[in-house]
Amino acid sequence: EDQVTQSPEALRLQEGESSSLNCSYxxxxxxxxxxxxxxxxxxxxxxxxxxxxGEEKEKERLKATLTKKESFLHITAPKPEDSATxxxxxxxxxxxxxxxxxxxxxxx
Amino acid sequence: DAGITQSPRHKVTETGTPVTLxxxxxxxxxxxxxxxxxxxxxxxxxHYSYGVKDxxxxxxSDGYSVSRSKTEDFLLTLESATSSQTSVYFCAISEGSLxxxxxxxxxxxxxxx
Numbered sequence: 001e002d003q004v005t006q007s008p009e010a011l012r013l014q015e016g017e018s019s020s021l022n023c024s025y026x027x028x029x030x031x032x033x034x035x036x037x038x039x040x041x042x043x044x045x046x047x048x049x050x051x052x053x054g055e056e057k058e059k060e061r062l063k064a065t066l067t068k069k070e071s072f073l074h075i076t077a078p079k080p081e082d083s084a085t086x087x088x089x090x091x092x093x094x095x096x097x098x099x100x101x102x103x104x105x106x107x108x
Numbered sequence: 109d110a111g112i113t114q115s116p117r118h119k120v121t122e123t124g125t126p127v128t129l130x131x132x133x134x135x136x137x138x139x140x141x142x143x144x145x146x147x148x149x150x151x152x153x154x155h156y157s158y159g160v161k162d163x164x165x166x167x168x169s170d171g172y173s174v175s176r177s178k179t180e181d182f183l184l185t186l187e188s189a190t191s192s193q194t195s196v197y198f199c200a201i202s203e204g205s206l207x208x209x210x211x212x213x214x215x216x217x218x219x220x221x
Contacts, residue, residue, distance in 0.1 A: 004150070032208075034209075041214075041215075042214060042215070043112075043198050043200075043212030043213050043214055043215055044151070044198075044212045045212070046209045046210065046211065049208075049209060087150065087151070089151070095153070095166075095167065096153055097150075097167070098143075098150035098151040098152070099150050100148055100149060100150040101150060
């Protein structure tokens with residue numbers, strides 16, 4: 001069965017402490033990998049789409065990368081306003097599956 | 109913010125009663141989706157629509173029905189609510205098909221007692 005697994009479930013960082021979130025997937029026929037940010041009590045907000053291994057996308061302090069089995073969301077010198085849950089989603093031939101998310105807390 | 113409005117934002121209902129959630133968009137996007145979000149499960153697709161009166165099932169469609177009579181409105185109905193349908197429901201829209209950039213509403217918190 002297709003699966004999307006995010007790790008860690010929760011991550012606490014000090015402001016300025018860079019780190020990475022992981023999204024591993026097992027799907028047949030990847031047609032896109034998506035990263036979203038979700039703040040408490042709100043709907044997810046789109047960040048990136050990656051389509052093929054080796055592809056990278058950047059936005060401010062965030063950089064997403066993709067391999068054949070996983071994607072990383074790198075956060076460089078995070079700030080408290082980066083605190084949120086980050087969701088990964090994978091599109092295959094027939095479906096769209098989300099991971100359970102990584103809850104990121106950045107302390108000042 | 110994309111023009112998506114979900115109503116109601118919160119609802120408490122009794123087991124066995126019918127419930128309808130509404131999603132209204134002002135973006136004229138072709139695709140509309142209903143997801144549910146539960147702790148530990150992530151977002152799961154219930155139903156989606158690719159045009160007026162054109163809908164299809166998602167991963168967790170049992171116990172739910174949808175209707176889209178106008179481009180801007182997508183309704184999700186729980187014919188007979190059960191406690192397992194207690195969840196946060198999100199509507200989303202996109203210009204392209206499933207998997208393209210989607211914009212989400214603020215969510216509806218539904219509690220079935």
